[in-house]
Amino acid sequence: MIRKTLRCLMLAGTVLAAPLGASAQVLQVAVDQSPAGLDPHLVTAFSSFQIVNGPIYEGLTAVDAGLAVVPSLAASWTVSADGKTYTFSLQPGVRFHDGAPMEAADVIASFHRVMDKAIGSPLASRLATVTTMAAPDAHTVVLTLSEPTAPLLSALAGIAIVPRGMEANKDALQKQPDGTGPFMFKEWQPNGFILLAKNPHYWRAGLPKLDGVKFNIVPESATRQVGIGSGQYAMLPNIDPATALQLKGRPGVALQQTLELSYTLLGMNTSKPPFNDPRVREAVNYALDRGQMVTAALFGAGVPGGPLSPALTQWAVPTSAFPCYRTDPAKAKALLQAAGLTLPVAVTMTVLPRQDIKDIAQVAQAQMDKAGFKVTLRNVELGQFIQDWRNSNFEMFASANGGSVDPDDYFFRTFRTGGSTNVFKYSNPEVDTLLDQARGTVDQAARKAAYDKVQRVLACEGPVAHLAYAQLFTALRGNVHGFRIMANRSLAGLAETSVAP
Amino acid sequence: MLGFAVALVAVQAGLAVAAPLVAPYDPLAQDILARLQGPGAAHWLGTDQFGRDVLSRILFGCRASLAIAAASVGAALAVGGSLGVLAAFYRGWADRVVMRAMDVLFAFPVMLLAIGVVAVLGPRPGTAAVAIAVVYTPIFARLLRAPALAVCAGEYVEAARAVGARDMRILLRHVAPNLASVALVQTALLLSSAILVEASLSFLGLGTQPPSPSLGLMLAEGRNVLMLSPWSALFAGAAILLLAFGLNLLGDALRDTLDPRLRGPQ
């Protein structure tokens, strides 16, 4: 009886809601979080990043689905023999959404904006070695560097080109983006949706194929699943394994997947006991069972992680090369005792307030408690977490990092003595020398050799126990074509996406 | 009705208190290989994402819920009740100041004030209890002030004053006992709603934090795997419902039994 009534009610709902499905060429996307601002030089959250970078804005370069650097707003470039001068030729005929042509002055203004202290862009460090910028003509940009900087080209992919005149304006772009990308910002109903419309003047011929993209904000995972099952939403981008597993095999829903660049980690403070002793850090690695973590927190969709993502096939050393990745609680206890500690060793783990990290932290706690530790989880709010992280006010933390395409971008600032995000206060002269060498050369083989050594050192006694790289999924309705999921979560592929009627 | 309500609450409270003895498993023990199981012989109510026993977690969760509810309502009764009674006893400006302050707190919608308090204090253990106590303090103050006024105006209080009894003695010996039944009814009802508020806060990620077993948190964690295994979320929700139901029924039945005048519209 109740079932029947419910069904009647729901059928009534179907009839009532039916006219909405009609506009098929606007892709209905469901995301979990409202973006916190839309300024491409200021946003840090994935919720903003995935809407802004790619669909609305582009950089001089881009990263393709294979994680290789390819031309974008710069049609081509040359690098001087000493590796210190980069000359970019801009793509001709590119216009901003407001109709103004995109020229060298805009590129230089954008870089100035990123480097401006008053703007305070988190991207500033990527341009740290740029000393002068010049525009010999409207379609050429010359960057001079203080020293060779191998990761510059991949870094440029993340720096959006915005119209000149925004250098001192912190507010305008947060509300009203104006880029060169395939889609133009149309409407934002906070916590409701963000609507993008086709950019009719887009420089890549024949693109985009869609008339628009609507990002619906749907916080509840179950609700998003119901929505894509019914066809109300055509895409759930960048979803976690738990959600993907629940969608697997659902009629009309296809899943794309790739290994993520971002990873989960346990960070250890090497400036105070017990983690100032490398043996204790090694013990943590022996205590962990990364395979079990992948099973429990990632539902089997992921791989145990070393310092670099296996997605970076040209760089990553396989985890089988790291002896401490073999789970061995007895060995962990022995190492702790060798370090002169009485068991159990009490440590406090600060946890990033995010569901997947809370999950991972609970598993890590259970595993470490079996191997001579006594872990207390400390749950804090995000602001507090970041403050403590920045001030090295932790014994240990569980967190996630967005990965980088070039190893230097992660290693140099994180593990070099005095690095800008070396919150672990880690200092190892051998690692420092290797990192300096690898940064100063553009010889691929020499860089690879140096980074191989760095990975071997860091894996077992570094300040970070890398845990796992998750499989990243995007769910699509069966009639959505042309989209390709990317390891860095970019939705640039929306340009080539189309919906069959 | 009263007998049924008392029995129900007694069983629940007994199970919660005895959780360490009766729970079949350690509520934190993970068995990854046995995760997301439905109800079965080994795990009566199934297992969660980490292979933890849902029944054990619910028992410990009830224990935590009841503890938070008891602590917060107890604190609210102590603080709010005292304020209300003192205001009635001393009258004058003290009464006005206290009761206006209570009016101000009372003006906030319950969840909004609780969320505000939690946002200010951050997700520490005990924050939810503090938030609920703050929210319920004005309710007790307002509720107890009115009957306290009547009692204080009564002849035996006058008489006690006349023979020179000290204020404290009058309050404890003569005033408080007369308010007990009103306080008791309201305590039971507020315990019931405290369970719900705590569960809501935990559900929103603002209350109890993992890995502690908490009913609201189990529901929040369980909803992420709802389509794979709805058991953890469903049973946790049912447990919240049962706890709050028993206490509410108890309050209701107590009201009917203790004070016929309290029946009907409030």
Added chain:
Amino acid sequence: MRRVLVPRLAELAVVLFGVSVIVFLMIRLIPGDAVAIMLGANTEVTPDRIAALRGRLGLDQPIVVQYAHWAWAALRGDFGTSLWTGRPVLQEILEHLGPTLELTLLALGLGAGLAVPAGCVMARLRGGWVDGAMRVVTVAGLTVPSFWLGIVMILALATLAPALQALGYVPFSADPLGNLGRMVLPAAALALPILASLSRLVRSAMLDALGQDYIRTARAKGLAERVVVYRHALANALIPFVTSVGITTGYLLGGAIVVEQVFAIPGLGQLILGAIAERNYPLLQATILVVTAGFVAVNFVVDLLYLALDPRVRP
């Protein structure tokens, strides 16, 4: 009427003042450096940025001056701009107000509308096993967590009507049918506890009224039982009903916060939760102030209504 109105208005002013002080102090009571925590959620924290935000929030002035500035601006409807989006806070609140208002009004209408007949039935069947069973059911309805109910509904939706496309929110003005179709489930989830509490209220008010002299008179006059119950008893039983509808709005708001989360409705609840997640304290502060002031106003109006309805409480 004026003799009643003036002191009540004075009381209202005092309460609103107190509410504003508490809300004002909220941001200043956050342990640690609130400004650093606010910035920490979204951007790099530099001393320059901390100083800039501190200046923007007026935290560098004496506290009384801060309050005066803040309260004066708030009175004029100026709550500043949202920390991250740069939009006026008032605009953000107004944009989120519509869906919540609609959801709560629908739930209230649904709950209150069904409560009257349900309460009447319970009153007429009093004492029997039906009455007892209904009582247990209503207590259960009163204590069912609405977020759980919402999740169960989503689960039911997925199994029973997998093709239904009725999630999210469309404004009533844009698509009236689509709007109502999407609001049915969330409003029902929110309405159940109201239905339970109000039907109990109607029941006891009816029983009260049926025992009064004028009802006995009416019966003695030989009026049909139906007329007695509905014309006379119900009219009087509705007075406490109206008052408690006012109190219910407070509950509705709390329920709406979680129900909006489950059904993806861009209302005040989403605004509040988002503000907490982003550490957008000025927005949180303004939202709590506006909502509480609205809540106080509703109760004030209900109070007046009560005075107008019930001749006995008129002085």
